[in-house]
Amino acid sequence: SALTQPASVSGSPGQSITISCTGTSSDVGGYNYVSWYQQHPGKAPKLIIYEVSNRPSGVPDRFSGSKSGNTASLTISGLQAEDEADYHCTSYISDSAWVFGGGTKLTVL
């Protein structure tokens, strides 16, 4: 089954927001292989967090990831207008397979 994300979150510039991604012990809780992607309208997803909390080079440190039990979280601090996008979480499940969440639309007010 797909991971559970809130459909939408919002915040004002400069604030912090957190997006949750809830799975089970067979996915999020069972592996430290959660990734997060940012997707602007009409664009391909871009990797922003891998292996729960690691940032690829070039991703601002305003983006951070964490995990507790079966729930992973993406926190964006110091919100900027350009952060407005869809955010997707994914977790490794087994046999090189992955499962995604339904995606969360972030609105910067």
Next chain:
Amino acid sequence: QVQLVESGGGAVQPGRSLRLSCAASGFNFNTYAMHWVRQAPGKGLEWVAVTSDDGNLKYYADSVRGRFTISRDNSENTLYLQMNSLRAEDTAVYYCVRGGNPTVTMECWGQGTLVTVSS
């Protein structure tokens, strides 16, 4: 720099077949697992299939197993997705995605190719 360019998408009737291609450049193709991920219009992402770096291991989502076949030609740096018995629910943008090495993730994404299944 890493480039992944998908092609082969288009409109097709239910029950027909289509083959997608993904031309890779800018990295050692034969040292990375490769994935297909799709996104139905207005929906979230769905992982479809993966092939190991040498093409010997292949895994599929339940929704496509038995209908889709992932393959690769390392001599041509190209990834393929053969899609048979297409259904309306297969309508989506299909992305070619490079796996991580040594990181465990899906790292680099192509721009996608749209497949529309409709009568």
